[in-house]
Structure formats: structure tokens, C-alpha cells
Amino acid sequence: MTVMALLIAGLLITGLLITKAAASAQDGPDKKVAAPYSKLAVAPLSVTLKAINLSKGQTPTSRQITLSNPGTETLHVTVHSPSAPFVISSGGGQVTIPAKAKSEVVVAFAPAVKGAYKSAVSITSDATKGKDSVNVTVKASATGATPVPPPTPTPTATPTPTSDARIFVYLANYATPDPDCSVSKDTNSISGYSANTITGVLTPIPGSPFTYTGCSPVNPVADPTGRFLYVPDLGNNPTYLNTIEAFTINPSSGALTPIPGAPFGNVPEASGLAMDPTGKLLYASNYSSNGIDDPGAVSVFTINPANGALTQTTAKGIPAGSTGIQTNAVAIDPVASFLYAANQGSDDVSAFSIDKTTGDLTALTGSPFAAAPGFASYVTVDPTGNFVYATNASGSGDGLITGWNLNSISGNLTPITGSPFASDDYPYGLAVHPKLPVLYVANEGSATGAVSAYKINETTGALSEIAGSPFDAGLQTNDVAIDATGKFLFASNAVDGSVSAFTIDQTTGALTAVAGSPFTDGYYLNPIGVAVVNTIAP
Helix, strand or coil, X not given: CCHHHHHHHHHHHHHHHHHHHHHHHHCCCCCCCCCCXXXXXEECCEEECCCEEHHHCCCCEEEEEEEEECCCCCEEEEECCCCCCEEEEECCEEEEECCCEEEEEEEEECCCCCEEEEEEEEEEECCCCCCEEEEEEEEEEEECCCCCCCCCCCCCCCCCCCCCEEEEEEEEECCCCCCCCCCHHHCCEEEEEEECCCCCCEEECCCCCEECCCCCECCCEECCCCCEEEEEECCCCCCCCCXXXXXXXXXXXXXXXXXXXXCECCCCCEEEEEECCCCCEEEEEECCCCXXXXXXXXXXXXXXXXXXXXXXXXXXXXXXXXXXXXXXXXXXXXXXXXXXXXXCCCCEEEXXXXXXXXXXXXXXXXXXXXXXXXXXXXXXXXXXXXXXXXXXXXXXXXXXXXXXXXXXXXXXXXXXXXXCXXXXXXXEEEEECCCCCEEEEEECCCCCCEEEEEEECCCCCCEEECCCCCEECCCCEEEEEECCCCCEEEEEECCCCEEEEEEECCCCCCEEECCCCCECCCCCCCEEEXXXXXXXXX
């Protein structure tokens, strides 16, 4: 090969190497590779809700939409309401979804007239690569004659967090129980505390404890507006029992004043109360219907909205069922369609439909529904209206929690898969968080007193105890109550006459004791039952 040929070949090879090196440099560490980013995932994209027959007075149906963030950055999502008669019952408005997390939206169908309906739930997010926008189609139909619209329930108001917001906590002091009330009627009372709205620390309300005229007060309950407090009398002497004590609540100080005409009614061994969401009706469980351990009953009262006075609508109460013995507690579903009564002596729960005009109760077919053995003591309905839970406080050790699926149309109960669920020692009073799927249970038999917390599977209703549970409280913890904001939980402790206060983790539901908890007002009065009231000072 000539020198010229070798020179040309060398130049060609050099050019190829330079070209390849340039290409390699382009593909090297300086190349910009698209990083993972967050993009909203929505499922399903089309929802058909169950049809409603208006002539049968069927309650609204609902379906769930899942919002997922599979990416690595937090998404800020806005869920826009569909047109009527579809509504977003939970998960609407502004929603923040962390990376790799999910959020649930519940859309409900509540028609007033028959017809076929179609709308869309518009969902937008600030995805990293532009703004996502997804429309979920919602469809449903209604048949039958147009019913007379029922009264619209008034939800419990959550006060705006300002300096005027107040949180009051009340304990029913059972004192020293004695059969004829000859001693304890003079020492029974209602203790009241004011809670710091930031820390949850409790201080006694001036004038506390407040005079109680009955024999054995237990399990107080407040009306949804926070204006009135009602306390049943569990005594068994006709001279002092068979009544419901009633107080007005001072919205600024929390002080209690007896309502003129109180105590009210004729309620043998009243043990528990439940109020409908409108604040118009009050129901009382009768541990016995004639002062002895025979089939229990449920008594019904109307409430005067002006002054809180009660008028009993049933003279002797409605039997809790052919096998319902020792009716200890009652609970109402969120739309006041059904009432459930825990029968401690027969280990079951009675179920009734509620006449929304008169408040009258009608036993449901199949009622009462069997619970786990060991005293069905307390009952509650979760805020979604999908599940019912009852504590079974066996005296032989650890108890159980029975769970049911609630049929929103018929009110009937069917056992949740896996029910009954293992519980800590002697479970008693219970409550579901107003915003989180978490059930809290007071453990009366615990050696040191405790509150257990359980995550509720929002699809199945199954319970699983959360990390850190049970949480230490005072001695012989018998009841729990949560303030309307969902920030604090309070528990009554019988043996040391105190109330425990906790802050609630708004993600996990875990409890942290407030500084100084448990609190006492200096009186050893055996509190049984706690109520929390949120108000705005005028």
C-alpha cells in the first residue's frame, strides 16, 4: 500500500473514532433521563350506583372511587362535586395524596324524584408534567312514586378553630351504688372540665361537680348543637329512678343548669342514651322494663328545641325483642333510619326502623341479631353507616368485639368476615373516630386501665389493632368519647375517679397522653360514662 493510501486510511479510521466518541459522549452521564414523576391514577372511570325505589323509602346508595399516587412526589388534588342528585359524601374538595398513597372518594345517589340520572365527578391534580384532569362518569336511576321529603338531618357542627372555640368534657359520677339510693343520691353529681383546644389539657369548670338529683347517673350524652346535656338514672328505687336528668350548657363556661321540669320520664333502670342527628329525638335503653332483670326495652322522647325539655312518647318503652334481656345501650345510624340496642343479658343486638316523623320504633325482621358470647354491653354505628360494632365484656378475661355489615336499605345485620374480633381485657364503651376509620374501645378490666384502637377495613369492616395499642389510661376505664374535630379522645376511669385525655394522630389514629393526664377534680366519685361538647362562645 502506498504512503498516500495509508494516510487516507488513517484519516478515515480517525474520523470514525471521533464520530463514535462524540456519539458516546451524547449518551453518557450528561444525557437528560426523564425522572419518575407523580401522575394521578383514578379507578373506576365509570360508576353505576344501585337503583332506588322511592316508593319504598329506600336510603341513598353510594360507591367508592379510588385516587392513587403511584409517583414519587406529593399530589394536590381537587375533587369537584357532580350535579344533583349525586353528592360527594366523603373525600371531596381539596385532597393531598403523598407519594405511593391512596385516597378514597365516596359518591352517593339521593334522588327526590324518579328518573334516570347521569353526571360526572371532575378530578384535577397538579401532576409534575402538567395538570391532570379526569372525569368519572356516575349513573343511577330511581323508580316509584315521589315520597314526601324526610327531615334533613343536621350534622354535628365542628367549630371553627378560633379563640372562641370551646371543648367541654362531662363525667357521670355514679358514686357509691346502693340498691335503695339512700346514700348515693346525696353524692351523685356531674363533673365538668374545660379542655385547652390546642393541647387538650383539662381544668375543672367553675362550680363542678354539678348537682344531680337522681340516684345513679351513667353515660351522659349531648345534643348535636352542644346546648343540652342529658344523663340517665340507672338506680332501682322508684322514689329516685325512672328519669332522665337534663341540663343547659353555658357555651362560654360549660357550666350546667337544670332544665325546668327536669328530671323527665319513666325509664326503669335507664342505662344508655342515643340522640338522632337532628337533635329532635332521644332514645333511652331500659336495663329492665319493670325494675327487675326481665326483657329490656327502649323508651322514646321528643326534645323541645327551644329549651331542651323532654316529652316521653311511650309509657313503658318498646320491648327490645323476644330474647332481648337487660338492654344496656343504644345507637343510631348517621341518617336516623335505624336504631340498634345491645342486650347484655342475652348476648344479642336488637334492631328497629325509625319513623322520622314520630320517632316510633318498629322491630326489624330477624331481630335480635346474635353477638359473641359474654355480655353484649355497648353498641355503635360507624360514621359511614356501613358497619355496627358491639363489645362483649366477658367476665372471664379478654373479651370480644362483634362486627356486622349494615344493610342501608333494610337495616338488617350480617356478620363481618372474621367476627368476632379479639379484644383486650373486658371491653366496654366504644366510639368510632369522626374522620378516620379507627374504632376505640375502653378496657374496663385492664389492671392499669387502657384504651384499645383498631383500624377498620373500609371495604369489609374487619378490625386490626393499630401499633402501640392498648394505650394506658386511668384505673378501670369504662367509656370513651371523641371531640367533634377528631383531635382529642377522653376516657372515664371509675376506680381512681379520673378522666384520661389523649391527642389523636390524624394519620394513624394512635393516641398520645396529654401532659398531666389523667385528671381529677378532687372528688372520688366513680365516674361511669363521658361526653364531649364542642361549642363557640357568643
